[in-house]
Amino acid sequence: xxxxxxxLEDAFTRIRDTVRxxxxxxxxxxxxxxxxPEANTIAWLVWHLxxxxxxxxxxxxxxxxQWESGGWRExxxxxxxxxxxxxGHSSEEVGQVAGxxxxxxxLVGYHEAVYAATVAFLRSLATGAEARLDTVVDENWTxxxxxxxxxxxxxxxxxxxxxxxxxxxxLVA
Numbered sequence: 111x112x113x114x115x116x117x118l119e120d121a122f123t124r125i126r127d128t129v130r131x132x133x134x135x136x137x138x139x140x141x142x143x144x145x146x147p148e149a150n151t152i153a154w155l156v157w158h159l160x161x162x163x164x165x166x167x168x169x170x171x172x173x174x175x176q177w178e179s180g181g182w183r184e185x186x187x188x189x190x191x192x193x194x195x196x197x198g199h200s201s202e203e204v205g206q207v208a209g210x211x212x213x214x215x216x217l218v219g220y221h222e223a224v225y226a227a228t229v230a231f232l233r234s235l236a237t238g239a240e241a242r243l244d245t246v247v248d249e250n251w252t253x254x255x256x257x258x259x260x261x262x263x264x265x266x267x268x269x270x271x272x273x274x275x276x277x278x279x280x281l282v283a
Contacts, residue, residue: 114243114258119232121265125163125272126225129156129218132275136214136283142205143282152275152282154207156217157186158196159271164224165195166264170247170257171231176223186220187211 133141133156141153150158161177168175177183183192189206196203235242248255255263 113236115232115236118261118265119229121269122163122225122228122232125159125265125268126221128269128272128276129159129221132156132272132279133214133217133221136279138208138213140279140282141212141214141217142208143278144205145278145281148201149278150204150274151207152278153212153217154196154199154204155271155275155278156221157188157207157212158199159268159275160217160221160224161195162197163228163264163268165193166260167224167228167231170260171227171234173227173231176220176227180220180223182216182220182223185211185216 133152136152142151144151164175164177173179178192186207187209188194188211190203196207243256243258243261245257246254247257247260
């Protein structure tokens with residue numbers, strides 16, 4: 111029998127697979143190419159979707175983000191605050207997701223680390239998952255956001271950005 115956790119794990123696996131295909135084995139020029147002057151780059155799209163997943167899942171799990179605990183922030187060496195996820199970034203900030211630390215390998219590697227943490231968290235929910243998924247995690251919305259809704263929101267946002275990155279790859283690679 112397929113469970114809710116199985117479905118969520120499958121969704122996050124699809125995101126991981128799309129990230130691998132979209133960002134794998136690209137040059138720095140391809141990663142930072144813009145198909146229009148204000149367009150998002152593959153580097154920013156993959157960094158952003160991974161930061162959001164890392165931030166949101168770590169909060170739900172009550173664990174440190176891979177960004178800090180895995181040393182990814184230092185490897186990327188981006189000029190943003192430690193808690194930046196890319197939400198609300200300007201076109202100029204999108205262009206700053208570049209440089210020596212931002213490579214195809216580091217983007218995919220960071221995503222792999224976040225994916226592993228996400229799957230570990232989902233599997234930790236296996237017992238009593240249905241009840242735990244109904245836990246309210248954000249009362250700033252009407253209706254309040256549950257753990258299930260937050261996870262589906264991350265899946266939706268990540269799939270959109272991963273698809274955008276795959277589209278841009280088709281144009282520049």
